[in-house]
Amino acid sequence: MQMSKRISSFQASPIRRLVPYARAAEKKGIHVIHLNIGQPDIRTPEEAIKAVHGYNEPYIAYGLSEGEPELREGLCEYYKKYNATVAPDEIMITTGGSEALQFVFMTLCDPYDEVIIPEPFYTNVSTFAATAMVNLVPVTSRIDDAFVLPSIEEFEARISKKTMAILLCSPNNPTGHVYTRQELSDLLQLCKKYDIFLIVDEVYREFCYDGAKFTSVLTFEEYADRIICIDSFSKRFSMCGARIGAIVSHNKEVLASAMKLAQARLCPPAIEQVAAVAALKAPEEYIEAVREEYERRRNMLVSGIQEIPGCKVSRPKGAFYFVVDFPIDDAEKFSVFMLRDFSWEGNTVMFAPAEDFYVTKHLGKTQARIAYVLNEDELRKAVKCLEEGLKAYRRKCCNQQGFSGYNQ
Numbered sequence: 001m002q003m004s005k006r007i008s009s010f011q012a013s014p015i016r017r018l019v020p021y022a023r024a025a026e027k028k029g030i031h032v033i034h035l036n037i038g039q040p041d042i043r044t045p046e047e048a049i050k051a052v053h054g055y056n057e058p059y060i061a062y063g064l065s066e067g068e069p070e071l072r073e074g075l076c077e078y079y080k081k082y083n084a085t086v087a088p089d090e091i092m093i094t095t096g097g098s099e100a101l102q103f104v105f106m107t108l109c110d111p112y113d114e115v116i117i118p119e120p121f122y123t124n125v126s127t128f129a130a131t132a133m134v135n136l137v138p139v140t141s142r143i144d145d146a147f148v149l150p151s152i153e154e155f156e157a158r159i160s161k162k163t164m165a166i167l168l169c170s171p172n173n174p175t176g177h178v179y180t181r182q183e184l185s186d187l188l189q190l191c192k193k194y195d196i197f198l199i200v201d202e203v204y205r206e207f208c209y210d211g212a213k214f215t216s217v218l219t220f221e222e223y224a225d226r227i228i229c230i231d232s233f234s235k236r237f238s239m240c241g242a243r244i245g246a247i248v249s250h251n252k253e254v255l256a257s258a259m260k261l262a263q264a265r266l267c268p269p270a271i272e273q274v275a276a277v278a279a280l281k282a283p284e285e286y287i288e289a290v291r292e293e294y295e296r297r298r299n300m301l302v303s304g305i306q307e308i309p310g311c312k313v314s315r316p317k318g319a320f321y322f323v324v325d326f327p328i329d330d331a332e333k334f335s336v337f338m339l340r341d342f343s344w345e346g347n348t349v350m351f352a353p354a355e356d357f358y359v360t361k362h363l364g365k366t367q368a369r370i371a372y373v374l375n376e377d378e379l380r381k382a383v384k385c386l387e388e389g390l391k392a393y394r395r396k397c398c399n400q401q402g403f404s405g406y407n408q
């Protein structure tokens with residue numbers, strides 16, 4: 001039996017595809033420190049957990065395809081904190097930001113249309129684009145330039161008749177770049193000139209550091225019609241498993257069109273929407289404490305890894321990831337080595353090889369995305385593991401004639 005050519009061409013997620021190696025290491029009794037995935041160890045707001053415990057309906061029914069009114073109204077209140085005025089009918093609740101991205105690709109693009117995206121980018125976007133048969137056209141940002149937004153001219157040079165949108169993520173996964181008001185404004189002008197959309201994934205908007213100021217794309221009212229914002233409760237309230245996200249747009253046609261997909265999948269998760277409504281009522285101190293915690297973790301992990309000889313890191317200003325360039329041949333082979341052949345005092349580290357966070361071939365081969373989502377004790381152990389693991393990997397590469405790392 002053959003699978004479709006389409007699915008055969010999709011990538012397996014670099015965030016998760018090495019999990020079998022991690023499982024095997026765990027079976028051997030090795031503690032795997034998971035820096036590969038944005039799964040925080042932070043507590044979900046107690047309001048949300050209580051709401052789940054208090055769910056007391058006789059049965060769990062389908063809800064509205066666009067999501068429950070209470071949640072959409074709650075979000076409108078929440079967006080006010082970011083100076084954005086949004087009405088409930090400008091929000092569609094989705095099964096995570098992941099579904100929001102898929103719906104948006106399907107809604108805006110025909111097969112072989114193009115979406116321009118700064119690379120490296122959140123790797124699963126490749127699969128969402130491939131599902132909709134959309135070509136991602138990359139504009140490369142570089143670790144040596146702290147991954148700042150490439151020039152507007154570089155974006156403009158890539159616009160073709162097939163370009164439907166530019167897609168950004170701010171604060172950025174994986175680079176940690178936070179787009180300034182000026183950068184967003186320049187891109188919006190460009191979008192207006194070519195009559196295309198600007199999609200901004202803002203799922204990390206709470207997490208900005210070093211005084212970096214977050215600007216929501218929803219505040220650019222003069223461009224309202226061409227703006228689409230992707231949102232999610234996963235990271236903000238550490239409720240990744242709840243699978244609640246949203247598409248937010250003043251463009252009614254976008255939401256009305258996406259509604260065909262929303263209706264076909266019936267509705268977003270029911271109990272989790274109840275939890276999400278409650279999470280929005282968590283006190284401001286909850287978010288501020290979480291933000292401070294990530295900032296501490298970032299400081300610790302970035303300086304720890306920067307001190308490892310040969311490692312290059314771009315200090316992130318937001319989200320909870322950064323890209324590290326290792327002094328090795330191939331980050332994926334190094335990752336397999338760490339999981340299969342290495343441990344330090346019973347620990348090892350899993351990270352996400354970064355090559356598939358790029359479209360341009362051969363970029364990112366020696367890089368990895370690191371998530372600083374675990375407590376500082378774990379992160380300290382992770383630094384030591386990486387330092388010792390790098391030494392061991394390089395020794396092995398030198399000792400074995402013709403050794404070029406590990407085949408999976």
Ligand SMILES: Cc1ncc(COP(=O)(O)O)c(C=O)c1O
Pocket residue numbers: 038095096097098099122169173201203231232233234240243244245
């Ligand atoms: C930038 C970005 N967008 C969207 C998502 C999807 O999140 P979810 O589907 O859990 O809402 C993620 C998850 O890591 C992400 O990093």
